Each structure stands twice: as structure tokens, then as C-alpha cells.
Amino acid sequence: MALLLGFLLLLLELCGNTLSLGSRSSTEGTEVLELQLPATNYETKDSYKAGPIGGLFQIVHIFLRVVQPNDFPEDILRKILQKKFDLSTDYEKIIYYEIGVIICAVLGLLFVILMPLVGCCFGLCRCCNKCGGEMHQRQKKNGPFLRKCFAVSLLVISIFISIGIIYGFVANHHLRAQIEKTRKLADSNFRDLRTLLNGAPAEISYILSQYTTTKEKAFSDLDNVKSLLGGGIHEQLRPKVIPALDDIKAMAEAIKETKEALLNVNNTLKELKKSSAQLNTSLSDVKRDLEQSLNDPMCSAPPVATTCNNIRTSLSQLDDNTNMDQLPSLDKPIDKINDILQTNLSSLVQQGYKSFNDIPEMVENQTTDIISDVKSTLNSIGSDIESIGEQIPIQDQLSNFMGYINDTETYIRRNLPTLEEYDSYSGAGVSFLICWILMTIVVLTFVVGANVEKLLCEPYQNRKLFQVLDTPYLLNENWKHYLSGMVFNKPDINLTFEQVYSDCKENKGIYGTLKLENSYNISEHLNIQEHAGNISNDFQNMKVNIDNIVLLDEAGRKNLMDFSFSGIDAINYNIYLAELSKAPTKGNLLSFADDLEVKANHLPHGSLKQSLKNNAQTIRTIHRSEVIPLEQSMSSVYQSIKELQQKSSGLGMKVTNTLSSLDSAQDFLTTRISSVIVEESQKYGNTIVGYFERYLQWVKISITEKIAACKPVATALDSAVDVFLCSYIIDPMNLFWFGIGKATVFLLPALIFAVKLAKHYRRMDSEDVYEEFPPS
Template identity: 25%
Template sequence: MLTTQDEKSQRCVVFSSSHPLQILQYQTGYLVCATIAVIYFVALPAVGLSLCCCGRRRRCGGRVKAYRRSLRCQRNLLMLGLLLTTLVILAGVVCAFAANQRVKEEMEPGSRDALNTLQALRRHVNGIPQGVQRAVDEVAVPKEQILQDLDNVGRSIGSTIQLVLKGTVYLAMAAMKGRVQDLQNSLHHLRTVNTTVQALIRHQDELESTLKERKESIVFLLKDPRCAYCQSAFNRAESLELGVNYRRVPSVEKELKTLHGLPKTNFTEMIERANRSFNSIPEVAGAKMAEVVRDLKAEIEKAARKVQSIADGFPILEHTRLMNDALAKAENHSRPYFKEVKHYEKYRWIVGVVACTVVLLIVFCNLLGLSLGLYGLTVREDPSDYESRGEAGAKLLLTGIGFSFLFSWLLILLVFGTFLVGGNVQTLVCKHWASQEIYKFIDTPGNLPASMNISQHLGLKKNLNITTAYQQCKNGAGFWEVLHLEDRYNLNEHLHLAKYTTEFQKRLGRFQTRFEDIVLLNAEGRKDLETFRDSRIDLIDYPAFTAEMRNPMVRTNLEGLAGDLERLSTVQSDRTVAERLAEEAWKLKEIQNTMVLLMEGMVVTVSSPPNIEFLLFLLPFHQILINSTESQAGHAETAIPLESQKILQQELSCFERKEVGYVSQYLNWLRIVLIEDVASCLPFSAALDNGRVILCDRIADPWNAFWFSLGCCTIFLILSIFFAIKTMKHFRPIRHRLVSTGSEETYPFHIPRVTSLRL
């Protein structure tokens, strides 16, 4: 049912003022109920007493005096009315029994739950200081993370520097290794070429004289007239001379003299030393930052102690102590009442059971009386005949009437008492509690005594609005917002990020250092490379050298000429010519197998890929490679100190943002926890709602159901008495009126010995 604006205004009037006239006006319904109860309490026993007196003086008959045609219809209507009334009373008493039992079942758990609610509130309030301390102690999480990062910051920055510069440095080192290898290979190949060419020149002179001698001898022999068929080999013999001149091969002695003694620098040791220095950058960075890391750790410890001090000065702890005292006092004061409630609840339940049992006994009398009376009517042949079961039914109805008169005063008192308590609780407390108007009543000045002022008990500077506080608590706000603690404690100032990180940032920003210069190419090594570059090995006429090496050693084929001479020796008729031809052939073969083959092997050695081909490959890139190597080494040596400083500043800035971010994240979390989570007042709004559920839904509702059901039974007892009185006459024998002049006397028709009961 919707509540009208006038009803709301009326309730607000009651809770905004305490004048007796307004309270009396508001309690009009209860006064009317009290009036009805008083009338019922007085009238019903009086009526019962009157009926008893009437029956004793025989002014009230106990039987129907005359039979009429409408008697059956009247009797049936009365019986139907009594039956329906009894069934209504039965339904009411069943509901009353159930409601009475429900009140008993809910009273003890309700009182226990109310006490548990107070204890839970106390535990919550007691847990707020521990919660604040735990939240503050969580500063150990970012602190440990920052300390762990500080332990590795130097090495991490050094590793980053090494990673960024690794490509440049390693390329320079690889280029230096390559140039040193080129220098060593060039020296080796030039020495090999020079030695081989000198040896070839020596063998060339010896071969030249030998070939000249053999040419003269063979030509003279072939011109001999005794030599038959010799003219065919004469032309080949004329070509028996050297086909090469190794004196025309470019000399490399000058270049060898220039490169003699190189490399003067131990490039392997120099590169290894530079490599060790470069790889030690992480350790060097860690060592250089060790002092500032100790200072930064001290600053972090100092910042953690500042955060710890928040727990000591947090103002809500003072209020929680007052709340705890108030809740402890409420709990201690309520314990005796809860025990008394349990004690008196037992008597209330017994009284309710007795009252319901009395009503149930009346219902039993009515139902059994109706059953016996109806059975007696069905077996009775004549209305004036006596029937014992019908008489027993009438007596049972009369017994029920007697019980109704005897206990009606107890029932009406019980109904009114429970109605007065339950109704007032429902209308004055539960409805206004559910609509939250009870909080407005508490908020209105003057409605409560000064001793019950919550703001004074909590030590607040301004009055606490209970309505607003309840809504805020229900919406999840904390005591910080509800108690307006920001007026006396500036939490933002205490959790300001700069308060904890300024010194940390200053010390980190002031850190400056230089990494030792790493020498990749020292002056002696550079001089060696420059000497190698200026050695002019790239200007040697390697193509002329190669071309000379490709020329045949002898212009004619010695083996071919020897073969021709051997064939000619077989066809000669002159034995002397034949022997000389064979001898010359043998000598040519010996020259081929000794001197020519030896020199050809030397030529192959000089012209093989590791020698001339290497020099030919190096020739186009010689100057470029050495210049590039010097440039790479110089660039790497310059980049290491410059880039390391740049990377150091970038990494320190990134490190600062990360560590300050940890602190900022924690402070933001701490602000939320302190304002909303740790000191949440949601349990208080939940406790108020639980209290309303316990009092109203679990206790007041079955309590009101009990008085309503029992009151329904009590009201319908009046109809039950009326219908029972009217109905029981029909269960007795009917007297017939004798038709005579002036005589109205009645006589028993068949059974003169029966004396009828009078009311």
C-alpha cells in the first residue's frame, strides 16, 4: 500500500516533536482498541453472568417451546453459522499457534544475533587500527622492490651501455683483426714470391746455358749429311731456347724492406685488453654507483619510516577507541536484557500456548457438540423425543459457551497487550526504520537527551547527520568521509609524493661519472697500419708478374723434341749418328725432368691461390680497408665515453620514473585503503539493517501475527457464543404448546422423568 503525503507528514510530526497532545493524537487507534478491550473485558463476563442468573430463575428456556415449519431452516442456518464461525476460530488459533511458536523460535536466535552483531561491530572497530597498521606496513613491498632494483641498477645500466655499443666496438675489433691478418698474410706471401722469383732467376741462367749448349749440339748433328731424314726435326731444334725471363718480374724487395719488422705492436694483446675493458663495463658501472646506491637505500628507509608515522597520527584511531568503548558499554548493558528476554519469553510462550489451548478447547467443544447434536437430530424420530447424543451435543456447546465467558477476559487482555507492544513497535519503529525517518528523528535537535548525542561521544567538532551517514555507509563510504576527518587531518599532504621522493630524485639526478676510455687502437698499432697502407704493395704490377708466370719455360717441347730424336735414331744407317741422336734425346729428357720440372714447380708455388691470388684480391681494397679500420676504431673510441654518458642519463631517468612510480602507486593505494577499505563504515549500516530485520521481520511480524490471529479468535467468540446458545436448543426435545383457553402451560410429551437444563 502506498503511503500518502499526509501520512508521511503525520509520522514526521511525531518524530519531530514530543508534545503530549501530538503523541495522544498519534495513539488514537490504540486508545480506541483499549476502549474496545475494556468494554469487551467488562461486557462479556457480565453477559455471561446475566445468562447464568437468568437460567437459574428459569427466565431463559433451554429448549424450543413450539414446533414450526420454519424451525428446520432456522436450525440449519444456526448450525451453519456456528460451523463457519468455529472454522474461522480454528484457522485463527492455528495461525496463533504457529505465530506464537515462530516468536519463540526467533526470539532467542534474534537476541543472539543482535549480540553477535554488536560483537562483530566491536571486532570491526578493533580491527581498524590493525588494518591501518597493516596497510602502512605494506610499504615494505615497494621498498623491497626498490632496494632490489638498486642492487642491480649499476650492472643493469652497464649492461645496457655494453649492449648499445657492442655492435660498434665489436665491428672495430673485427676490422682490426682483419687488417692485422692481412698484414701478416701479405708479408708471408711477399716473402714467398720474392724468394721464389730469386730462385727462378738463378735456375733460369743455368737452364739458359744448358739449353744453348744442347741447341748447338743438336743443330750441328741434324745438319750432318749422314743424318737421314733429320730435316723434319731441324725447325723444332732451332726453337730450343728459354720462353721466360724472370728478370722482367716486378721486384717486391722494396715493399718487403718497408714492411720488415711489422707488426711492431702486439695486436692480439691490445684487442684482448680492449675486449676485457669493454666487457667489464657492467662491473665498473656497479662499482662507480655503489656509493650513490647506499645513499639512495638510506633515503628509501627514511621514506618508509615517514610512511610508518602515518599510522601513529591517523585521527580515526582516536574515534575507533571511543566507538569501541560505546559498543562495549552497549554490549555489557544489553546482555542482562537479552537474558531477561529469554527468561520472560518462556512465560510469554506458555501464556500464548494456554490461551491458544483454551480457544482450541472451545473449538473442540463446538465441533464435537455440533457433530453429536446433528447425529442426535438425524436419529430422532419425533422432535419431542429425548435423545442422549443430542443432549450431549447441547451440553458440549454449553461447555464451550462457559469456557468462552470464563476466559474471554484473559484473551482480550493478552490480545490488547501484544497488540499494544507489537503495534507500536511496527508503527513507531519498524515503518520509520524502513523509511529511514527514524534517523531524521535522531538528527532533529531536542528529540534525544544530550547524553545520547553521538557527535559528543565521538569527539566530533560538528554534529553528525545520522541520515546522511547511514546513506554514505550503505554506499560503501568510510569513516573518513562520514566523520569529516579531512577537516582536522590533511591526508593528501601526508601522502604527497614529493614528501617521500624528492631527496631520492635529487641524489639520483646529481650522480655523474665517466667511464674509462677504452683504447682499441694505440699509436704504435695505428703507425703499423699506416706503414702497411703506405707500403705501396697495391702498386706492384701483379698482372705483369702473372703474365710472365704464364709463359712456357722453353719455347719448344723438350719431350716432343726428344721423341723426334729417338725416332730418327732408329732409322739411321750410320751407327754413330744413331747413337748421338739417342744420347741427345736422353739429355733433353734429363733437362726436362730435372731443371724444367723444378722451375715449373716453383712457378706453381708462386702462382697458387694463397700467394699471388691473395695479393690480387687485396689490391683493390687495400687502402679502403685500412682507412675504414682506422675510422671504425676512432669512432668506437670516441663513442664509448660520449654514448655511455648519454645512455647513463637516459637509464637513470627511466630508473627514477620506475621507482617513483612504485612509491606513487603505493601511496595512491594507501589513500584508498585508509579512506574506504580499512575504516569502512559499511558494517554499521549493515548492522542497522540487520537490527531492523531481527526486530521487525523476525520478531515483530510473527508477534503481530499472533495478536491478530488471537484477536480474530476473540472477536469471533462472540458470534460463537450467540450461535452456540441458539443452536443448542434445537438439540433438545421440543415442547408442544397445548391449545386451550387461557392456558400456556407446557408439559413433557413422552418422557416426564427428564428435567431439562436451564442456562
């Protein structure tokens, strides 16, 4: 119990010295972004396994539960502690709780008392030739059977005695082996405690230093106000403004494309008219030549006359099928487009783009003073944090506790050899003491070991011991909660040993474990409004004036309206399409030429036949050199006019929609830009302030949950009570008395059977002899 209280006081000492640590770090700041505290590694294991011998320990525990089946006496222990260990008033309850241990101890003491007495009586009895001392052997018929029974019984009992002695030797060896590990265990725990104490100031310094990272990130965003704030405003307006400008830009391109299309169609039409006139001339010449050839005298005599008449009636196929001259010229629409193009609409649109894209730069120019003020505020906060770190001497605060650890370690190192020396005496002599002295040792170790196991080890493992220590007004009649009275001198704060141990076991920070907010409320000192309120005010009062953004001036608007009234959509495109869809000639010249040549081949040789064949060849040449190019040109112009018709279709509505979109975008800029600026300014300011909010939140979490994580304290307490006292000492001690006690108890029947068995092997002065005679 004294060892347990000593380690609890060690925890209290750590609490007192880390109180200032928590207050110090709480006024500093926490990191921002993805910052983490460096991991701290401890070498002491937080669990202990006894190994194969653990099964034997469990057997002893089961035996103790049979001997001592009662629950942990929390109420009795509380009353004993409250009455300063005065046992007079509750002795009946204590006896009831200890009845199993008392009975076993009484039986042991009876064995201690009666064993030498019975042995003395037995010796005196034998000296009087009684109790088997008579040197005369009486033979019995069942003698061989009794001898075998006594021998087997003695063997079985000897085996049980040997097992008990083996338990004792195993316990003794395990105790020695574990005592040898005690130095390493103690050194490991002290190194972990030093790591805890030395690491706390370093962690605080690390947290303070990370303010620079936060500030640098904030400065980076402040320097990029053009892209972050200005760009944010620009992106908010972009979906409404850019489509309108894109429509105007597309309309400007459409005007240029329309002019080019009109020029191309107009020029091509002129070429078509010339080509059509040339084709008409060529066909007229061929037709005239054929008419002259058909005036040949041979055409008057049958059957040639019939052929000539057929040719004469088909000459209409050589007539021109088009009338290109009737197609009106496109010069007037082209002149109107040229007038419209006197105003450079594309340049006006680019000015609108530029005016809109200059918003980020305008924001940057107008926020220069505010950005400078915010940077000054951030620098002043950094100076405050640095001064806080310089004003709190953490190392001085922890030096006393470090000295306490050094003193404790020195004490353990000085006294550990003595413990090891005592252990060597147990191994050398205990196993060879006589049985009744062994039983004395068994009784003493049983009483001590059983009570320590049931009153300290088990309640420590299930934490009922902490619940007893947490009883209000138990350790100090004036304090409701002893631990809070020690730490804060405020015993009404609900701070318990069980909660502190559990939190340390989970490696939580000292600040949250000891509820140091009752002494120094870190949340109040890490209030963002206290440290960075001016930053929020600066951004809330930010005024950005973005006026006079004109997407398209009146000249551009007039230009669009002039284009809509240019008459392009009023051109009668159907006339052009109807004329251009015709074939250049009324008949197919190749078919006509082939038919003419076939007919000529049926005529008799002469000038008529040759003239007709020459004209057929001429017609083929006209088709190849004039008709085919004309057809291709007509088809190309047909497609161009078709496309021009589609582009000009609904031109007025397109221009109206474009101007409507422009007016909507311009109105949006006029009415909404101020609210967009406010919204984006708040978002930008919240981003900057958010860095510090997350930084201070990280500081709060680190100080309350991570800095000076007290797992080494819980581990040290476990090492002292659960490992060293209970596992290293009490478990082997209990196994020792269990084994030696069992061997000693079985020694009594062993002596009885040994005496009985010896009777059958002793050399007697006389004996009864019975001879068996065969039946007559």
C-alpha cells in the same frame, strides 16, 4: 527507537575513540612494494533469512500495506522530534497517517466491547425461551438443506479459524526459537566488535613495522648503485658506443685475417710455380720421347705413315697451358701488413672496452658519500616513525569503548533470561484465553506491531529513518549536522548517519567513514617532501664526473689509416684469377693417352708399337700424379684470391666509415654523457623516493579505508534493529495478531452457524410432524 539511538551512540563512541587512532597512524608510514594488511574475519552474518515462515511474514506485510498505504511520514516525524514529541499541533496529519490502523483498532475494540454484551443478551434471550430457546421444533420442507448448509459453513469457518490459530502457534513457536538464538547473535556481535577494537592497534603496529621492509629495499638499491645507476648510464651509452668498438675490433681481426690470407696465397703461388715447372719438364720429356719414337723407319711406310703423322700433329696437346712465372709476388703487401701489425690494434680496442665498461665502477666510487647521506636520512625517518608509534597510546584510547562494550554485554546477559521467561509465559497461556481477551491482545499487538513495522523496520531497511535523523537542526537545534557536532564539535561538517551506516556496511575504515580528516589531515602529515625531501635533494644534487673515456687513441687511428693505404685493395686480382682459371695443359692428357694407345694397337708388332704404348702409360701417370694435384691447388688458390678480393674491396671506405662511427661515438660521450648522468640519476633517485611515496600512500589508504573497518558496527546495528527487533519480535508478533485476529473475527459467524446448526440436533419437548400421503 531507543534501541536504534543506543546503537548510534555506540557508533559515536567508537568514532571518538578512533580519532586519535587515525592521527597516530597518519604520521607513521605505509608499507612499500606488495604489502597488504592481514585480513580480518568476522563471524556475524550480514544478512538474515527467515526461512519458510518468511512467506507468512510477507502476507502480513501485504495486509499492512493495505491497512497503511501511506509513505513514511518523514516531515511529520521531523516536526515531532523537533517539538520534543509534542503531538498537539500535528494531530490531524498523525490521524490521517494512522487512519487505517485506527479503524482496525476501533473495529477490534468494538468486537471486544460488543462480543461479551451480545453474548450476555443472547444468554438472557435464551433464558426467556427466545432466540432459539423454545424447546419446540417446527418442521420445514427445506430443513435438511438448511442443516447441510449450516454444517458446511461451520466447517469452512472452523477451517479458517484453525488456520488463524495455526498462524498464532507458528508465530509463537518462531518467536521462542528466535529468542533462543538471541544470545548467540549477541555474543557473535560482541566478539566482532572486540575483534575490531583489538585489531586496530595491531594493524597500526603492523603498518609501522613495514617501514623496515621499505628501508631494506631502498638500502639494497643503494648498495647496488654500481649496477643500478652506473649500469643504467652504461646501458644508455651502450647502443652508440659498443657498435663503434665492435667495428674497430672487427677491423683488427680483418687485418690479421688479411695477413694470413696473403701469406697463404703467396706461399701457395710459390708451390704452384714449382709444380707447374715440374709438370712442364715431365711433359717435355714425354713429348721428346714420342718425337724420337715417331722417327722409327716404320713411320715412313704407308699406312703406318698416316698414323705417325696424326700422332706428330697432336703432340702440341702436351704443352704447358699456364704461365705462373708471370704472376707477381705478394711479398710487398705482406710486408706492409706486417708493419701495420706492429701496433696491437686489438689491445687498443680492449682498452676502449675497458674504459667504457668501467663507468659503473666510477659511479660507485663517486657516489659513496651521497649514498651514506641518504642512508642516514632513511635511518632518521625510521627513528621518527618509531617515536611516533611510541608516543600514541592507542590501547589507552580504546579502553573506554571496550569498557562500554563490556557493560552492554553484561546488561544483555543479565536481562536476556527475563526476556526468555516472558516468552515462555506467552507460549503457555495466550492461546487459551477467551475470544474477547484474545481480541484485546490482538488489538494491542496490532497497534504496536503495525507502527513499529511501518515507522521503524521499513524505514530502517530503506534508510529513510537515517534521512530523518540527518535533518539539519533536528536532534540539536544549535547543530546543523548532529553527528559531526558529536564527533568534532563542528556541526557544519556534512557528516550524516546514512553515510556512516552505508560506509560501515561496505566495511570501510573509520577514518574515511567519519571524515576524520577534518580533525587530523593525514595527507598533510604523509607528505613525501616533509618526510623524505632530503633524499630527493641529495639525488638532484648528485654529481658524477665521467671524463677522459677514450675509445681509441691516435696510435689506433693511425693503424687503421695505414691499413686503408696498405694497397691490398689495389692488387690486380684479375691477373691471378685469369691465370688460375686455366687448365694446366693445352689438351686432356687422359684423352690423349687413350687415343695414342688406340692408334698404337693398330700398328704392327714392333718397337714403335711398344714405345707408343709405354708413352701412353707415362702420360696417364703424369696426369694422375701431377696434373690433378695442380688443378686442386689452383682451384683452392682461386677461391682464396676471390675471397681476398671481396674483403679488400672498398677497404678505404670501410675504414673511413669505421673512423666516422668512432668519431660519432666519441662525440656522443663528450656531449651527451652529462645529460645521461642527470637523467639516470633522477631516475635512480625517483626509484628510491618512489618506495617511500608508495609506502606513505599505502599508509594513507590503509588508514583512511581499511584500518578499523567498521562493518561490525553496522552489523551490530542490523542485528539489533533489523534482525532482533524486526525479524525476531515484530514479524512473529504481527503474524500472531494476524492469525489470532482472523480466528477471533471468524468466531462470531462460527457461533451464529453453530447455534443455527444446533437447533437441528437438540432434543425438543415437542415438534411438528408432517406425514406425506400417496396421491389418490
